[in-house]
Structure formats: C-alpha cells, structure tokens
Amino acid sequence: MKGIPISYVRTNQLILVILTLSAVVLQSGMLLLVAFLFVTMPLFIGPKANIAFILAKRIYSNTDRQQTESAELQKFNQTIAAALLTVAIVIYFVIGSWIAWIFVAMVTLAATIALLGFCIGCVLYFQFKKLKYKLSK
Structure with missing residues (x-):
C-alpha cells in the first residue's frame, strides 16, 4: 500500500x-x-x-524517514468523514435541526480519538475487508 507520512495524517x-x-x-x-x-x-x-498536506509539507521538512500510514486507509477515513458531514449539511441547511451537530460531533470525536492513537475508521475498514473477503468465497 502507498504510504502517507504520519505527520501529514496527524495535521489533517x-x-x-x-x-x-x-x-x-x-x-x-x-x-x-x-x-x-x-x-x-x-x-x-x-x-x-x-x-493539511500542503501545510504539513511546509512545516515538516524531512518526511523521507517518517513512518507512514496507508493512503487507502486515509481515503477510507476521509470518505466516512465526508459522508457524515454531508448528512450534517443536508440536515442543517434543509431541515435546520440540531441533529446535524450530532453528525459533526461524530467526526470530531473520531478524529480526536485518531489523534490519540486509535483509528475507528481503520477498525471499520478491516471489518469491511473481512466481510468482503467472506462474501467472495
């Protein structure tokens, strides 16, 4: 898997x-x-x-020796965040309900937990891959 420097992911x-x-x-x-x-x-x-990657590239000069995280996982996590924020935007601008903030808070919580070292999206990703593998048999 292609990797993204951890400093870029953390900045994001x-x-x-x-x-x-x-x-x-x-x-x-x-x-x-x-x-x-x-x-x-x-x-x-x-x-x-x-x-965030543009900013991190300017801040962190030597990323060649850094550990990396999977670009595929990063995209999966970004997609989950995008889906939740899309739901939040639709609810906020169409219905005008406070429920939109629950979806935004879910993104905030997941990103905060990821900063602390546990990737909820990664758990979902591997469960998804596991299910996909079982269904392909």
Missing part, C-alpha cells in the same frame, strides 16, 4: 478537529461548510487539494 486530523469542534461550539453553518470542503476536496481532486 488536527485541522479537522479544530474545524468541526469550532463549528459545533459556535453553531456555525459557514464553518460546517469549510470543514466539508476541507474533507471533500481531496477526495474529488486528489491529495494535492489537501490543505
């Missing part, structure tokens, strides 16, 4: 926590949109559109 998680937590605390639809764009742009355009 930190910015995501800051954006989503700020959106929840301030009850800001604009910050919710910014968080949504932050997560979805790299999925549609590619890693070159990931602002």
Whole structure:
C-alpha cells in the first residue's frame, strides 16, 4: 500500500478537529461548510487539494524517514468523514435541526480519538475487508 507520512495524517486530523469542534461550539453553518470542503476536496481532486498536506509539507521538512500510514486507509477515513458531514449539511441547511451537530460531533470525536492513537475508521475498514473477503468465497 502507498504510504502517507504520519505527520501529514496527524495535521489533517488536527485541522479537522479544530474545524468541526469550532463549528459545533459556535453553531456555525459557514464553518460546517469549510470543514466539508476541507474533507471533500481531496477526495474529488486528489491529495494535492489537501490543505493539511500542503501545510504539513511546509512545516515538516524531512518526511523521507517518517513512518507512514496507508493512503487507502486515509481515503477510507476521509470518505466516512465526508459522508457524515454531508448528512450534517443536508440536515442543517434543509431541515435546520440540531441533529446535524450530532453528525459533526461524530467526526470530531473520531478524529480526536485518531489523534490519540486509535483509528475507528481503520477498525471499520478491516471489518469491511473481512466481510468482503467472506462474501467472495
């Protein structure tokens, strides 16, 4: 699997926590949109559109010897975050319900836990792969 330097992944998680937590605390639809764009742009355009990676590249000069995380896992986790934020945006702007903030809080919580060293999305990913393998037999 292709790898992404851990410093890039951690920077991505930190910015995501800051954006989503700020959106929840301030009850800001604009910050919710910014968080949504932050997560979805790299999925549609590619890693070159990931602002966290661009920022991390400038901050961390020597990433050649760093441990890496799987690009496939990063994309899977980013997709989960994008799906949850999409649901939040639809609920927030169409229905106008406080329920939207639950979905944003789920992203915040998952990214915070990932920063602490446990990847919830990775657990889901491996369960998904396991199920896919069993179904293919």
